Amino acid sequence: MSDRKARLEITVDPRLSAYAEHLVETGKAPSLSAVVNDALSEKERRDRQALDRLKETAAQADPAKVARMLKHVDAQAAALPGR
């Protein structure tokens, strides 16, 4: 993926648009693009954090127990009609 910034055409809720403009007008953000960029970065961070948390939880499982559960699941799936 290129580091060059992509140009997006987006629509946002009027309330959020007004808030973004307010941030720019009051000097809290350099541009509307920066506001959107920051918001997307924050969402990406939250999403990655949530996924990492899930993986951390999974890493604590007993592999042998999970293997038995998976085998049991697979056997039932294979027995479903149309398989």
Next chain:
Amino acid sequence: MSEDSGAVPTPWVLDVSVLAEIARADAGVTRLVLILDGRGQPLVMPVLAAVKASLDARTEDADVALRGLERLENVLVAPLRDAEQAASLAGIIAKTGLEPWDAHVAAVADASACPILTLDAAKWQQHANDLDNPLHVIEVADPDDAPDDPGGSGG
């Protein structure tokens, strides 16, 4: 449908029992679901079932876990989209007596002819023939667990 054909496998619908275990950070169930996702098994999270899992846990960690689940490659959230779906769900609740979150699971499974992944197969067997299509279930359990140890899915 064969995975060898390159076709997408039939999705499995995650019910409240599975989502609740993930929400409360059960390592075994979480790992199982991650493995299924890694295999390319499509998994559907009915939004009302996620509501119930979040409602029962009421912790930020639980909501983070559910959000992480949603981010998995092969997990798709089934929304309650419009008035037609709302009416259909109401019909299933009236017909089966299921709670709304369970009824949403049943509705998604029925509409798409997908099996339900659950920790409580017995609950679904009671309703297996209540709807247009028979409900099929896949139970998450460790066969080595004693029958009197129902809480033993963790690890």
